[in-house]
Amino acid sequence: MFKVLPLENGLENVQGFFCGATNVGMRKKPANSDDRELDGDVAFIRSSTPCDIAAVFTSNTFQAAPIKHFQRYPKGFQTDFVLINAKNANAMTGEKGIEDIDTIMSVLSDKQAVLNPVMSSTGVIGYRLPVDKITSAFDALDFHASNSHQTARAIMTTDSFKKELAYKVALADGSAFHIAAICKGAGMINPAMATMLCFIITDADIPKEDMDALLTDAAQNSFNRISVDGDTSTNDTVMLLSNKQSGNYDKAAFAEALNKLMFELAMMILKDGEGASKLVAFEVKGAKTEAEAKQASMALSNSLLVKTALFGEDPNWGRIASTIGASGIACNEETLTIHYDDLLIYSNAFRELDKVREEKAYEIMKQDSFKVTCDIGMGDASYISYGCDLSYEYVKINAEYRT
């Protein structure tokens, strides 16, 4: 038996890792603040010993320069340094964008011994990185700092709160390892369209092949349930770094901790939905195949008319049903049922929403989070995805983002 125990704070819990951030002038500092630590735009995570690294990147054809730069290292490379910047995505910048990273890393290596350093960026597309500004960070940064809060804040863009998590995994033999992460991203209409970055570090003595397999798996059960496959930003990145320093490992325990960590982070992203006020789980069950269940579930969590109805706390199930019908899966009016939490809101037996049920539905919808369950009634396959409502605030944030 093992236990996954939540820890205070974030990255500083993992043996042999350092992290920190500074402001080099890409992000405006709050008025009257001389504290460069409060609002960083350049951050690092590094390990005192080489790490294996597993990563999942965006499926967007126009992968940003840092992703291309990463992929030029030989397969199975080790690294001990991740550099991260906000405010500029270094995307659609062509070969020059990759050269800029090489330049930055070359300056870095004059200040700090690094092994195959990698980079990750988020921000506006289409502008070259301000190389001089970014390299100026290397004088300001303390490479022996362990400031997870600061690091988590520095990678934020439209996020309204920083996202960090850490667990201690206690194994049956009394040994333990640690896993922690910082993450940025704010859930949106088509969630993956705005960049999501996640950096996970561990001191578990995990084999490289387990890292690859478990990370891919955990991504399917977390970030991919709040986003549409194949419709992702140019920069989306999830990285897992392991420096093995604890010397301890158990595959089942690591898998559980990783899944829990990534699922919790995905929910944080959703709760931080740009202007979102509600988190809604969309379970589709009774579908003929899991692919169909997923298709209908993702259609619901992405439907604008469903999202605006959630925001309006409108208990009408018509938009839910219409979205199921339009999703292209096998379904019919007679076998379909719809629940809000435990309340049956549509079935063939009664279709019209009476006042009592409408009032109960309204009470459920007023909650910060609830579940919509659509039973297709045609098979055994199911899928859950997670969405948020669409508010005025979403439009405001996205209309004004760059200005």
Next chain:
Amino acid sequence: MFKVLPLENGLENVQGFFCGATNVGMRKKPANSDDRELDGDVAFIRSSTPCDIAAVFTSNTFQAAPIKHFQRYPKGFQTDFVLINAKNANAMTGEKGIEDIDTIMSVLSDKQAVLNPVMSSTGVIGYRLPVDKITSAFDALDFHASNSHQTARAIMTTDSFKKELAYKVALADGSAFHIAAICKGAGMINPAMATMLCFIITDADIPKEDMDALLTDAAQNSFNRISVDGDTSTNDTVMLLSNKQSGNYDKAAFAEALNKLMFELAMMILKDGEGASKLVAFEVKGAKTEAEAKQASMALSNSLLVKTALFGEDPNWGRIASTIGASGIACNEETLTIHYDDLLIYSNAFRELDKVREEKAYEIMKQDSFKVTCDIGMGDASYISYGCDLSYEYVKINAEYRT
């Protein structure tokens, strides 16, 4: 040679047709108005002689009762009467919904001789039609009226203006026929998700097979360019009725008039986008196949991040490029170019948006309508779709629609 000449007003221009509307209490009347004609909720269009009818319906699996009712008539049936109601979609109402239409039509046939009457509905999903209210219309309606304005108004839901159009088609031999239509629908994020209804009437002596072929074709070039295939409301309907009364016909002339009519109506829907302030054409050219060009073009006209950028008049092309990259088509950064109207805004030669270009782009975006052209640079195929921006007003309208 032939000429397609615009006419004043709408349906009353077509020989042998009658139309009108009344209020039966489903739609709230404006305060201090006793004029039941101003805000009808039940409308009719009829012909003094039988019509051939061609129709295109939603691809939503949950087709509304009026569509199922229509489809129960034998193939190639003729009709002389279309009954339309707003405020209630008669969707997800099962067999009872179809029986309600039969009941209504049975009452109608006591008041007015009708041949295979058809119905069309728009409004909230999941409630039975108020049969008694609707049949009360048959006492109020004047079946010899020709009030196109009133009819066009009666079918509106979130529309902010009525949509009607009429043309006279003058043929080379001095003969002529007429075509006219009313339409409802307000462009939105995923345009086809809110119901679109369009009723086209003509006195052209058009063969039934031409009606079917030309209507399908014209729909592809109009309403389908502002909507996503397979993602439609439960009630979407386009009908073409011909009573042949002019005795005149020319296929090429009819095709041109029908295409022009339906394209203009599609643009009206878009301009009436729920809260929309801009109409944007998204042309994708230089794609490997037309299917890919269409896929990328529709991805652009449906992208929330693109739509909010349009609303914010943000000239950054990053969201355009990212959407192209995420659309799943063959493309690369080096061959892609992006224009706003005639202004080159992205190419491999210069990527960063300088102040001059940004200022020019901003001027273009301030217009009520403009064109975004993405040349993929990999082939000869192209496609244009049409979209609108996303404003605060959209969220307001859709959050508050039912209440």
